[in-house]
Amino acid sequence: MRGLYEALMSASRAHAKWELEMSNNIVRNRKHLLILAIMMLPLIIPAIGHAADLPAFLGGKSAFGPSHFTPFMFYGSMAVGVCAGLITGCIGAGGGFVITPALMSLGVKGILAVGTDQFHIFAKAIMGTVIHKKLGNVNIPLAIAFLCGSGIGVTAGGTLNRALFNMNPVFSDFVISAVYVVMLGFLGFYSMYDFLKTRGQAAKGDAHGGPIGMTKLALRLQKIKLAPMVKFDEDLGGRQISGWFVAICGAVVGFAAAIMGVGGGFLTFPMFVYGLGVSSFTTVGTDILQIIFTAGYSSIVQYAIYGYIFYTLAMGMLVGSLLGIQIGAATTKVVPGIYIRAFYAIAILAGFVNRAFALPEKMGQMGYIKLTPETGKLLADIGAWIFFGLVILFAGWIILSFIRGIPTLRAETAKADVTDGKGVSH
Template identity: 30%
Template sequence: MGIYLPIAEMSVNILVLLAMGGAVGFLSGMFGVGGGFLITPLLIFYNIPPAIAVATGANQVVASSISGALYHFKRGTLDVKLGMILLAGGVVGSSLGVYVFALLRSIGQLDLFVSLLYVFLLGSVGGMMMVESVRALRRSAGGQVYSLRKPGQHNWIHRLPLKMRFRTSKLFVSVIPVLGLGAIIGFLASIMGVGGGFIMVPALIYLLKVPANVVVGTSLFQIVFVAGYTTVVHAATNQTVDIVLAFILMIGGVAGAQYGAMAGQKLRSEQLRALLALLVIAVAARLALDLFVPPESVYSLAPFGEV
């Protein structure tokens, strides 16, 4: 069943898109991630121009994260003050990202840059997650209790100036790393079309030592707003948000996420992390393959609107 995408100006199969959204939604529900890092590469594999895949991916992230953000907001398991500072950094990072995006597009290097970023980030994050989860699995097999947070330890981040108190997180930390982290996430959101949870969550836990109970909520809070902001800026400057494409993905994603969450409850968290790590590495490997394997033709035409 074909459907014409008005912005991408191409005809695609609506069932393939629904399945794609559903599968990613299932995985994101299962692992508690936004799924942007899967949607964007999948769209690129499906021959959607990367510029449109990225901007539309950011739009889809809003839909897939809002439900979780609302859940945590209701429960009070999020640090609004910390989220706001992260968001301030995110807006700056996202604006810079959209500018770099337009620049790369005009010189024909956007596709390469997007792929490289994906391969680098997914490869390293997936690798680290894999190592960590395998260790955790071994430890739990040995019967040891393992806690991610070690409150007694302080690192260089806690010696930076401009300290601010975050009551919900029971933290007294400099705003510089918080703003910086927000900016990095915002930049990645606009260039990769991801929410950035896969970087945000470990950074909050390991770098800022945010308590585990507010990490996910705060991360989702920031992601919803940064992804929303990124969508608007992409739409306004690059006109690359395809609302029809985004909507189909959202429908599939929202439905899939519910079943994924149910499936996720049946698995242990270390197992989940190991599986997610595998998935992340697989996506990175597939993208890397495209970079190194000789293309079918060394010539290509710049999509209309990129010149």
């Protein structure tokens, strides 16, 4: 259990570092900001006037697919993006786990929340990722084998999600919520346990650090000569593994991404580093590549063409997350790390409570348990209020810490500029 938790946290931190890099690349590049402004144009004028009058093809009530749009959802999506960005930037761990539960609490059906989150990830990835900077860490045969499996997994996950929704929309929401209850419950409780156990100790080391040596599982898998064999990590002496094992990992990641609406990096990292024996550097580069293709294929082919994406909400989350990540990253310089770890555990547990309290209402609607509609709605509302209350408290604390720390941040910036001026000859 401990090893699984550390693997998932390593993956989450690796993904968070990449998200921060993407955010910086968008915010600090005028061309990327111009592209973002153009993407937002269809939303700005209607949103200022009356958000409910947005054109149908942007996610209105008459859009293809069973959707219902309200101004509250649009502005709520921006707030969700800010909070997810704050978690990613401040904690250094992926905040994407809270996006789908948050959208569902705003009234978005599960399949639409998943598709919209996938599209938001894809849009941010293609805008913010500088591929050529990471190509040195990407093993092309490894990536091809992974993407072959990922395509199969995404297709299966997207098909299953749509089939469940067409069969019974309530059951679809129940399945998505149940998956998040298991995932967030494990991460949240173990994060809190880890915080309580290690508080007062020094913070852990490198977020991207994998095992120095390969695990027993990786050694066993690399000994199996099942063609085609994929060679990688030549700079470490050279390793090889069957492409079938890589494709299987890709299928699992793609399936999970399509079901949950996440990038899949939380699974790629532990599978590659701990399961296949791939170095963390190669894993990070390959993961960036797979997220772009996996999220793109999933969001467009499996969800968008069927009407299961809110363009408005995706853009709202994109803008909000860019702002949140910048503030969160700056706050780490003025806030003790031990508090950051505690709030991460609380944020994840808030998502767990949110989905756990939503399950009784779904089970009552399907007739699995005897529960009045009023009681079911009350439980779901309590879960939503707990979730948003804790997240807003966390966000407020970060923003307040950021404002209070502005003088310190300015002093550090000025000091860095002076040091740079002395150390660099012109």
